[in-house]
Amino acid sequence: MRNARTKILAVVRTPVGACSAALLVLLLALALFAPLLWGDRASAVDVDALQQGPTGAHLLGTDSLGRDILARVLVATRLSLLLAVTATAIGVVAGTLLGTAPSVLPRWAGRLVTSVVNIAVAFPGLLLALFFAMIFGVGAKGAVLAIGLAMAPAFARLTQTLAAGIAGRDFVAAARVAGVGRFRLLVRHVLPNIGEPLVVNATIGAGMALLAFAGLSFLGIGVQAPDYDWGRLLGEGLNQIYVNPTAALAPGVAVVVAGLAFNLFGETVAGVVGARSTVRFAMPAAAPAPAPASAARASTEPADGGPVLVVEDLRVAFPGATGPVTPVRGVSFTVGAGESVGVVGESGSGKSLTALGVSRLIEAPGVVSAARLEFLGKPLLGVPEAQVRGLLGTSLALVFQDPMTSFNPTRRMGRQLAEVSEQHQGLSRAKALTRAVERLREVRVPAAERRARQYPHEFSGGMRQRAMIAMGLMGEPRLVIADEPTTALDVTVQRQVLRLLAQVREHERADGQQGGQAALLLISHDITVVAQSCRRVLVMYAGRIVEELPTADLRTAARHPYTRALLASVPALDTDRDAPLALIPGRPPEPGQVGAGCSFAARCSFADERCLTEDPVPEDVGAVGGAHRVACWHPQGAGPAIRPGSGAQVDVEAAGGGV
Structure with a gap:
């Protein structure tokens, strides 16, 4: 007042x-x-x-x-x-x-x-x-x-x-x-x-x-x-x-x-007025809310111990002037319980749309289709929203790219976090707010009780990102989808956020069940961040996954020319400062301009007539240490990505569209 x-x-x-x-x-x-x-x-x-x-x-x-x-x-x-x-x-x-x-x-x-x-x-x-x-x-x-x-x-x-x-x-x-x-x-x-x-x-x-x-x-x-x-x-x-x-x-x-x-x-x-409420709320001193009932928890376990998320032939289409535009074309992958999977690619490759499609956040006139889309053993497509609302609300956590737009600017942080527990766990207003304060403490937000009474604009960028992660922890998430969580943050805060996401994955669930660690789907344009934070990486280009491999083999066994070009364009400590920065020539195709054949052919020095007419399908190349699939007619041999000017197999030039 x-x-x-x-x-x-x-x-x-x-x-x-x-x-x-x-x-x-x-x-x-x-x-x-x-x-x-x-x-x-x-x-x-x-x-x-x-x-x-x-x-x-x-x-x-x-x-x-x-x-x-x-x-x-x-x-x-x-x-x-x-x-x-x-x-x-x-x-x-x-x-x-x-x-x-x-x-x-x-x-x-x-x-x-x-x-x-x-x-x-x-x-x-x-x-x-x-x-x-x-x-x-x-x-x-x-x-x-x-x-x-x-x-x-x-x-x-x-x-x-x-x-x-x-x-x-x-x-x-x-x-x-x-x-x-x-x-x-x-x-x-x-x-x-x-x-x-x-x-x-x-x-x-x-x-x-x-x-x-x-x-x-x-x-x-x-x-x-x-x-x-x-x-x-x-x-x-x-x-x-x-x-x-x-x-x-x-x-x-x-x-x-x-x-x-x-x-x-x-x-x-x-x-x-500004349409803002001026009602203050007192922080309750009640004990943290109890965990959800065991029956409710059991319903969120994947069937037969299977993967947390299964995606087969996911497509996202929007109407265009000359017909449907499909920025996500036949994406297939799985995320196991407790697994960390990274998704990398240039802007416009379909990473965020894939996450939104999985989360059922594509609004009409957009259309999401898939041969199979299951979360914790339950289908997400073809069922009413009311049937999956509780499942997604408690077991799926989203961390968006811009935390400033991820929070309602007219509501206090504590009330926004508490809404999840009020809606899905049936907690009272006071108990839900207590749980929100506890979650803010878990993500190391200082003075959590005072911060819960503040508005989003009173938080710093890194603090808002922590609060966004805390919102995901209001339930017991089995999958955390982090869409560019470190964008626009300085390197120190980036490291803190990535470390916090790793701690969230290792966080034991309140029910103490085995295999209860949260899985992580980390979306980023920075291949280095993914390599440091994930065990498996999906490389997307023009709405498709062109390569999937363990991150341990990323720098030595990457075989798709696009993946190798991404690696070659990342400067290292031993990079020659006098040499121009490595860039990938050209630009990715617009979603409505993807033609027949390999979408990377126009930027690839290995492209031939077959690449221009036939679209390659992902094939297992039998990498050591885990599944390795490549969608390319000319996969390169194992070995580190070599920088331009030192015998590079990928034509990476100093001019053109960069990553």
């Missing part, structure tokens, strides 16, 4: 903030007290002072019945503001419901709602208001509904646009992996992050509603006698504008001042 008061005081000290606050307070005071102070004067008829100009007794003159115009303008403040705010509330609520409906409704119903909104937005707001006014009838109630529904399409379009921008953020994907339902995801993660522009537009919309009401009442469609608002007073004053211009000028000025107050207040709200 103190932080909120500080922000409010800071804004009020600005000229715009001070003006908006003063005007708003004045309007509220008039709405509350004007009918009590001047109500009798506004309704008193004086037959001796009909249609008089300004006098000492009547500062703005009188109307056709001798009633004081100034008093009537002041008293009309309550009804004018009440009707405008009510119509705005109807418009905001209806618009927000229409704008968020596609996120929670089935796809066909969402498309129908979106089409209706698009058609309604094409019509001018005033035309819609007049149309609805004719439907609901003449009077204040009909005008309120007419103006409110006329405002709804614009708010719906704004909500759709803002929600679509938030839906693609990593923290939404993380919440989905944690098993958060669509409605809860909308309320907890999407709406709080789009609240600020909605509030600002709502206050601006209130000023527009005020003007629309004045227009309808001026035309005789809105407020009816004996009630009156500023629009009705403006219409009455127009009849005597040549005798007493102030009769029409006063209500017109009132409409302008009120609209200005709402607009300025909207700008103030943008800087003050």
Whole structure:
């Protein structure tokens, strides 16, 4: 609360903030007290002072019945503001419901709602208001509904646009992996992050509603006698504008001042409210929550002691201008219990899309297909989301590339971590928060209780990455997918994060079962990081795995020209400083431009006619020390990757696209 008061005081000290606050307070005071102070004067008829100009007794003159115009303008403040705010509330609520409906409704119903909104937005707001006014009838109630529904399409379009921008953020994907339902995801993660522009537009919309009401009442469609608002007073004053211009000028000025107050207040709200909750929560002192029941644990064990993850012929496709685009093409691999597997390749090779496809995070119109996709012995494709939500939420942990976008900026860190346990393990709010603090301590976040009360922007980059790992540990993960977890971190923090991931793998589960170590799927463009952290490496290029081999044999037994080129392009301590850095010539093909044959043929010095027409399939080359598969028509012989200029077998030049 103190932080909120500080922000409010800071804004009020600005000229715009001070003006908006003063005007708003004045309007509220008039709405509350004007009918009590001047109500009798506004309704008193004086037959001796009909249609008089300004006098000492009547500062703005009188109307056709001798009633004081100034008093009537002041008293009309309550009804004018009440009707405008009510119509705005109807418009905001209806618009927000229409704008968020596609996120929670089935796809066909969402498309129908979106089409209706698009058609309604094409019509001018005033035309819609007049149309609805004719439907609901003449009077204040009909005008309120007419103006409110006329405002709804614009708010719906704004909500759709803002929600679509938030839906693609990593923290939404993380919440989905944690098993958060669509409605809860909308309320907890999407709406709080789009609240600020909605509030600002709502206050601006209130000023527009005020003007629309004045227009309808001026035309005789809105407020009816004996009630009156500023629009009705403006219409009455127009009849005597040549005798007493102030009769029409006063209500017109009132409409302008009120609209200005709402607009300025909207700008103030943008800087003050920010749609952030200011409720503090106390750190509970309860003991750590007990482990899940044994029956629940048993359901997360791989069938017959098999691998944790099985992927066969995984494909991810998106619609394109000339047909489907398939950036992931027939990826197959397995991850055993407690195993560490690395995935390397240049940007655009399909590494992250493979991880998203495995995690069921590819949104429509993207399509994920596979001959077999199983996690802990259970299929992930062709089954309703509700059936795998609990499994993925507790047994699969995701560590994204950018931890700043992986956390909801409007929620405290402790609450975000606790949501996993509340959702899947049935823990109370207090126990889940205690568990979150314990997990922060496990990943060596200092002052975990204090840090749990902070927002993501108050954490450093390395600290946010640790907190991201802690979120994955809120359950008992059997597989940790780390997508570029060390990108944009300095080398010291990189080492700490990699060491922490290794500790997570060795972390004994709470149930103490054998083979309970977590498996790791580490995605990186840095082949050196993978070589140091994993036992097996998958090399991807243009959406396919071109080589799979143990990391122990990586520098001595790599046989695919692309793998050898990646190794050759990594500088070492003995690299000649006078020689140009080794780069792989050319650039990877775009997903929609992959033709027949080997996708690496255009950059490979060993390519022949067969490479240009036939796509190689992965074959076992029988490497010593583990499975070794290569998808190449001309696999190279065993031996270290040699740098350019010293007899290299791979044509790596100093010009062209690099890694």
